[in-house]
Amino acid sequence: MLRSIDHFIGGSTFASGERQGDVFDPNQGQVQARVRFGTASDLQKAVDAAKAAQPEWAATNPQRRARVMFKFKELVERNMDELAHLLSSEHGKVVADARGDVQRGLEVIEYCCGIPQALKGEYTVGAGPGIDVYSMRQPLGIGAGITPFNFPAMIPMWMFGMAIACGNAFIVKPSERDPSVPIRLAELMTEAGLPDGILNVVHGDKEMVDAILDHPDIAAISFVGSSDIAQYIYSRGTANGKRVQAFGGAKNHGIVMPDADLDQVVNDLAGAAFGSAGERCMALPVVVPVGDDTADALRKKLIPAIEGLRVGVSTDPEAHYGPVVSKAHKQRIETYIQMGIDEGAELVVDGRGFTLQGHEEGFFIGPTLFDHVKPGMKTYKDEIFGPVLQMVRAADFDEAVKLPSEHEYGNGVAIFTRNGHAAREFTARVNVGMVGINVPIPVPVSYHSFGGWKRSGFGDIGQYGQEGLRFWTKNKVVTQRWPDGGPHGENAFNIPTFG
Numbered sequence: 001m002l003r004s005i006d007h008f009i010g011g012s013t014f015a016s017g018e019r020q021g022d023v024f025d026p027n028q029g030q031v032q033a034r035v036r037f038g039t040a041s042d043l044q045k046a047v048d049a050a051k052a053a054q055p056e057w058a059a060t061n062p063q064r065r066a067r068v069m070f071k072f073k074e075l076v077e078r079n080m081d082e083l084a085h086l087l088s089s090e091h092g093k094v095v096a097d098a099r100g101d102v103q104r105g106l107e108v109i110e111y112c113c114g115i116p117q118a119l120k121g122e123y124t125v126g127a128g129p130g131i132d133v134y135s136m137r138q139p140l141g142i143g144a145g146i147t148p149f150n151f152p153a154m155i156p157m158w159m160f161g162m163a164i165a166c167g168n169a170f171i172v173k174p175s176e177r178d179p180s181v182p183i184r185l186a187e188l189m190t191e192a193g194l195p196d197g198i199l200n201v202v203h204g205d206k207e208m209v210d211a212i213l214d215h216p217d218i219a220a221i222s223f224v225g226s227s228d229i230a231q232y233i234y235s236r237g238t239a240n241g242k243r244v245q246a247f248g249g250a251k252n253h254g255i256v257m258p259d260a261d262l263d264q265v266v267n268d269l270a271g272a273a274f275g276s277a278g279e280r281c282m283a284l285p286v287v288v289p290v291g292d293d294t295a296d297a298l299r300k301k302l303i304p305a306i307e308g309l310r311v312g313v314s315t316d317p318e319a320h321y322g323p324v325v326s327k328a329h330k331q332r333i334e335t336y337i338q339m340g341i342d343e344g345a346e347l348v349v350d351g352r353g354f355t356l357q358g359h360e361e362g363f364f365i366g367p368t369l370f371d372h373v374k375p376g377m378k379t380y381k382d383e384i385f386g387p388v389l390q391m392v393r394a395a396d397f398d399e400a401v402k403l404p405s406e407h408e409y410g411n412g413v414a415i416f417t418r419n420g421h422a423a424r425e426f427t428a429r430v431n432v433g434m435v436g437i438n439v440p441i442p443v444p445v446s447y448h449s450f451g452g453w454k455r456s457g458f459g460d461i462g463q464y465g466q467e468g469l470r471f472w473t474k475n476k477v478v479t480q481r482w483p484d485g486g487p488h489g490e491n492a493f494n495i496p497t498f499g
Contacts, residue, residue, distance in 0.1 A: 003033040005179050007042060007203060008186045010049035011196030016042050021176040026092030026323040027313045029361030035179045037204045040211040046200040047217050050142045050169035053197030058139045058167040062116040065165055069112045071192035076106055079188065083181060087153055088314040090178035092323040092363065093276045095315055105157030108464045111446040112165035118469055131481045137473035139167030140219040144212045148225045149175035149325050150279045156182045159222045160199055162468040172201045173212060177325055179203055213237050220472065223247065227455040234458035245459040245471055247452060249383040250281045250411030253404040254440060256289040256298055257417035265416045266301045272440035273389040274309055274367050277321045282412050282441045285384060288394050288403055295393045299371060306349050306367045313359060323363040324386060330363045333386035337368055340379040345370045351387060375403060405431035411452030414440050433457065
């Protein structure tokens, strides 16, 4: 009998929903569980639980909220192996990569452990005669997160960690492809002392998403996924008066200058382009060598490195990456590979047709390399989201800056060079939200903030860090005066001035 994945509402699992979705084991290509698709009435149960619990949680002092985060961090670390294997079994990424998924989420939880310091407002003594001005940040009420399949631990923790630490209640709608880890995280939050109803998990497809977007009691929504859906969520959510941050797709570039350490570049590209089977919005699927000499030398080193990558089951400790998440996604990637050939790019390494003995029905695809890709090609413009690396040759530095700057996505970019001036100039000029200098995947640490530009991000405030704190709170400014005498009502009809 297949395992059933239910909602988590009010501190316990809740079985509801006639429609169900299949959850696959990507290594075998077989269904391993079924997840219940909720309705608007199921969402209402989660909202009711959140509304009942949130006022008392908001009134809980930040130090006590931080203690829950400390305990949750301890519990996640204690259950790391369980979480990593559970994540890997539904997503397909190798267990080591799954641990990294959990760990990067925990880094934001660590930041949330310092929420008493982060939430401190500003204070001005003596702004005018007997007048002080101070600010405070207060929770919004109920927030919601709609999370993608590719990071089922990290991104939910990015969202609910910040929101809950700030005093909000939260509802997670995880991807229906790998929904078990968010449920387990919610259970661990409850074990850590979080009051029932503060963190709820509901499952579903577009019906549930639309219910979240339209619900009048949900004040803010955070989303990570494809750009078209991000734009839809941003438009519909803001039209309903909600605060929305919606992060979309990417086509990140790695610029390789002639003075770069090519051995290091190849090592970095192997992980950044092919790690997690390329199913990362911060993957590096486009490499831009500057000058044909650089391109030829890089290609010569890349081919044996790519051909030496080990594709295996997600529990294989020697595997560099595992299967992609679904059969449909595997077919989509292979369609893009054929499209690249049809568009005139040179297929240097072909990952199609890869099979693994004993796992012939698994969703595996080998690493692929294209050279002589042109900016006008659809395969260059679109996010493939698979183990496909494209080489776009740039004649000079200016062209290398222009390529990522003019692409419709603006999530991340990296430059590989030993030249400080070139790196500084590139960083200042490139029209992209996150930049790495000899760092292939420039995901910021938890006390900065994550967020792309252009069609990679809708909304003005980034994930986690101080940006996340601002997103999940509203600012209140208080101007106070304690008079020490004088006629009552003096100048009461004038706008006060403090000069």
